[in-house]
Amino acid sequence: MRGIILVNTGSPASPLPGDVGRYLSEFLMDERIIDIPFIFRFLLVRGVIVPFRKYKSAKAYGAIWTDDGSPLLVNSIRLAHKVEGLSGVAVEVAMRYGSETVESALARLKARVANLSEVVVVPMFPHYAMSSYESAALHAKSELQRLDGRLAVKVAKPFYNQPGYIASLVNLFASLDLSQYDWLQFSYHSIPIRQLQKSLSTVSKEHALDVNYQHQVEETSRLVAQQLGMMDRYGVSYQSAMGKSWLGPSTSEVLTDLPKRGVKRILVISxxxxxxxxxTLKDINVEARKIFMDAGGTEYTYVSCLNDSSQFAQFIVDWVESV
Structure with missing residues (x-):
């Protein structure tokens, strides 16, 4: 019998500094997040970043926390329920970091599915990056094989250009009058250029696009803009860069510049x-909004993530069946 595990990044158990600190330590100690030798990574993370950042991050998490908990986890569980209802296959949620582990997800699957023999892992990252998709996929597969060597483990590929995923994104704009907007800005999490180059160095030229984060986010953007009829008024930028050696242009710089070019009313999606x-809730919907409005913009509409969209849930069902 088959089961499905949807894997995302993770979240602290609570917005308290202690829980946030533990989460940040696990997250930042991943060699695919900060790809420097272990001893330097340990000193940087445990000695510099976490002791100071946990308090600021705790305040930020507190601002977005819901009565049900972390928005990321809550929406992931809701999506899992929809996927299970549509597919008739048991679905659980695991996080790469934090308490919702692959081990606990497998235990829940085994408690619900008699004679579980196959698990399909779906990393909830449309685009390939070593710090997101690769880390989650390799970790989940390794854990499942460690916990039960008899299981057949299959891992779904990134789905950045799949018609069902693109259609799900396009549907997020269905209630909007696009003619009222000057511009559509796609903003993606930036990654170090060296990590992109590392990924490309692991594959042949024939498979380069399979691991090329920059190409994949640009292709997602192009396909969505094309279907929305906004090919002449869209752009791609990156948030959360930690220096000039990361993918750019930066979203903050683009949003500062757009009003100078007469772009006053924009849509932003990540x-x-x-x-x-x-x-998304703080950096894109709050801080990026302020940057654009302070620069002279008049309307900033944030387009939400897919979350537990029924159309997206059906895509995940179809995507799993193709694995």
Whole structure:
């Protein structure tokens, strides 16, 4: 019998500094997040970043926390329920970091599915990056094989250009009058250029596009803009860059410049994330909004993540069946 595990990044157990600190430590100690030698990573994360950042991050998490918990986890669970209802296959949620582990997800699957023999892992990252898709996929597969060597484990590929995913994104704009907007800005989480180059160095030229994050986010943007009829008024940028050696241009710089070019009314979407999280709710919906409005913009409409969209849930069902 088959089961499905949807894997996302993760979230602290609560917005308290202690829980946030533990989450940040696990997250930042991943060699695919900060790809430097272990001893330097340990000193940087445990000695510098976490002791100071946990308090600021705790305040930010507190601002987005819901009565049901972390938005990322809540929306992931709701999506899992929809996928299970549509497919008739048991679905559980796991996080790469935090308490919702692959081990606990497998235990729940085994408690519900008699004679579980196959697990399909679906990393909830449309685009390939070593710090997101690759880390989650390899970790989940390794854990499942460690926990039960008899299981057949299959991992779904990134789905950045799949028609069902693109259609789900396009549907997010269905209630909007696009003619009232000057511009559509796609904003993606930036990654270090060296990580992109590392990924490309692991494959042949024939498979380069399979691991090329920059190409994949640009292709997602192009396909969505094309279907929306906005090919002449869209752009791609990146948020959360930590320096000039990261993919750009930066979203903050683009949003500062757009009003100078006469772009006053914009739509902003962050398709790298399928569920709302700290980055989308705070960085994109609040901080980026302020940057644009302070620069002279008149309307900033944030287009939400897919979350538990029924159309997206059906796409996941179809995507799993193709694995």
């Amino acid at each position: 398709p790298a994330f399928v569920a709302e999280n700290l980055e």
